[in-house]
Amino acid sequence: MGSGSSVFISKLRDDTAARPKRWLYLLYDQLNLELNPWKDEPTESTGIVLIESLSKGKSRPYHKQKLGLILANMRSFALEAQRKGHPVRYIGTTSDYSQALLKLNIPLIHCLKPAELTTRKELQSLLDSGRLRQHPHTGWLTPRDWFVEELGLNPPYRMDKFYKRFRKETGILMDGKAPTGGKYSFDSENRMSWKGQPIAPEDPRFEVTDLDREVEELVNSTFSDNPGKIDLSKAPTNDTQALEALDFAMLQLPNFGPYEDAMSIHSKGLFHSRLASLVNIHRIMPAHLLKSVLRTPAPINSTEGFVRQLIWREYVKHVHDITNGFESISVNRTSTDIRDAMWYRGDYTDSSSDVTQHPNHLTQENNLPISYWTSDSGLNCLDTVVNSVIEDGWTHHIPRLMVLGNIASLLDVNPRQLTDWFHAAFIDAYDWVVEPNVLGMGTFALGESMMTKPYVSGAAYINRMSDYCKGCQYDPKKNCPITNLYWDFISRHSESFIGNHRMSIPMRNSLRRDEDKKNIDRQTFEAWTRRLCKST
Numbered sequence: 001m002g003s004g005s006s007v008f009i010s011k012l013r014d015d016t017a018a019r020p021k022r023w024l025y026l027l028y029d030q031l032n033l034e035l036n037p038w039k040d041e042p043t044e045s046t047g048i049v050l051i052e053s054l055s056k057g058k059s060r061p062y063h064k065q066k067l068g069l070i071l072a073n074m075r076s077f078a079l080e081a082q083r084k085g086h087p088v089r090y091i092g093t094t095s096d097y098s099q100a101l102l103k104l105n106i107p108l109i110h111c112l113k114p115a116e117l118t119t120r121k122e123l124q125s126l127l128d129s130g131r132l133r134q135h136p137h138t139g140w141l142t143p144r145d146w147f148v149e150e151l152g153l154n155p156p157y158r159m160d161k162f163y164k165r166f167r168k169e170t171g172i173l174m175d176g177k178a179p180t181g182g183k184y185s186f187d188s189e190n191r192m193s194w195k196g197q198p199i200a201p202e203d204p205r206f207e208v209t210d211l212d213r214e215v216e217e218l219v220n221s222t223f224s225d226n227p228g229k230i231d232l233s234k235a236p237t238n239d240t241q242a243l244e245a246l247d248f249a250m251l252q253l254p255n256f257g258p259y260e261d262a263m264s265i266h267s268k269g270l271f272h273s274r275l276a277s278l279v280n281i282h283r284i285m286p287a288h289l290l291k292s293v294l295r296t297p298a299p300i301n302s303t304e305g306f307v308r309q310l311i312w313r314e315y316v317k318h319v320h321d322i323t324n325g326f327e328s329i330s331v332n333r334t335s336t337d338i339r340d341a342m343w344y345r346g347d348y349t350d351s352s353s354d355v356t357q358h359p360n361h362l363t364q365e366n367n368l369p370i371s372y373w374t375s376d377s378g379l380n381c382l383d384t385v386v387n388s389v390i391e392d393g394w395t396h397h398i399p400r401l402m403v404l405g406n407i408a409s410l411l412d413v414n415p416r417q418l419t420d421w422f423h424a425a426f427i428d429a430y431d432w433v434v435e436p437n438v439l440g441m442g443t444f445a446l447g448e449s450m451m452t453k454p455y456v457s458g459a460a461y462i463n464r465m466s467d468y469c470k471g472c473q474y475d476p477k478k479n480c481p482i483t484n485l486y487w488d489f490i491s492r493h494s495e496s497f498i499g500n501h502r503m504s505i506p507m508r509n510s511l512r513r514d515e516d517k518k519n520i521d522r523q524t525f526e527a528w529t530r531r532l533c534k535s536t
């Protein structure tokens, strides 16, 4: 470990001479000792290897808060593992994980199947050579077989069947053979806007430890050009704080369901759990979270909505895994040279940049607006949400889908560029989750492989579900450009929607629109793409 680590090193026991029965390499997103395949054996028999890789940190323009969250959790996890009796080898490297593992000179290291495709690819040569032996990753709620048996290996992949299989197989939220409350989904009851009541909680805060402060300094010096700010008082960084975050989330659960889709300038998180960043690095195991949700007294629409989100997470992971990052899906593709998420300060070496053809069903080729980093589009909904992302590296799923994804889709932004932006900017983004969410749902880049239709809307939806329009220079009922952009999107891509019955009503309405309005729609699209998507 180099500079920026003296506090951590002073707390870390030197286990270089330790000779446990085996060494287990845990990745940055496998920070839970429950994942140890030998957890029933004495702890001293399994040494833990953890690696901080500068080259991984520099592969994308990651938000400073994301880098901080991962580094601080890795370091505290190392100390927790030592306290529990595991020998720990904690490596800092400027190179990648494979080279760091090779340098350890341990003849055989064990590992768990990586969730990220990029990491699976990177470790493959060590697995092939026998230096690394892979074990199943037990930090998921559903086996791949359930997915394949319900949905098969080829698209379309519809979440509903997989979700029902989970419910039936586990008996969770089931009364015998029937779903609790008489239906599998309470989505229709979870679409309330929020008018200030019930009172939304303050954002959760956590004690900043000396380890956290050191990580903040390290990130600010090593990644000074990266976007965003680091403030670890906003992020749980150790096992105690992870439990505090879980308690916070469970307190919000009763109100989570009804206001799940609401957005407000007065509360970024409303009643959302904000736990994805912890669950995705397994600081909180999905099984533990599921048990907590089922134990918490909350109306069925809240409990069911939360459980469905947990299973959505499993579903996207299976889709990504089974298609090898959509490689096996037959869909229009385009090549995309720009992989820096439109963040121009720095040189980024994305390890998947050997892949040049990316899903792009609608052949959308405009550049991501710089406003996705600078929040100066003049569209209050977009600027409000972007501000929140720059500040926290987070916003909940509806602003992601119905503002960030929606507006990018309406502007024909290249879906790969948008995905790269989400990947860099969000504290909970990893390839297995961000790629299906953005390419499959937030945009229509995968066609009907996951969703039956694109998630696009005009101003009416944003006005109904948020208070963003009140502070906007545009009027959602009179002159909001998003509505014209919506109609032009439908008209522009109409050939791609032929035969899609879920698009028949918007298509019919689009055809009925008079020529003057259609001209204005087209001019609005041209003006706004010129204004926001200009090339660099």
Ligand code: SF4
Pocket (backbone or CB within 6 Å): 378, 379, 380, 381, 382, 458, 459, 462, 463, 468, 469, 470, 472, 473, 474, 475, 476, 480, 481, 482
């Ligand atoms: Fe967004 Fe239009 Fe509402 Fe302004 S009026 S906040 S641009 S939807």
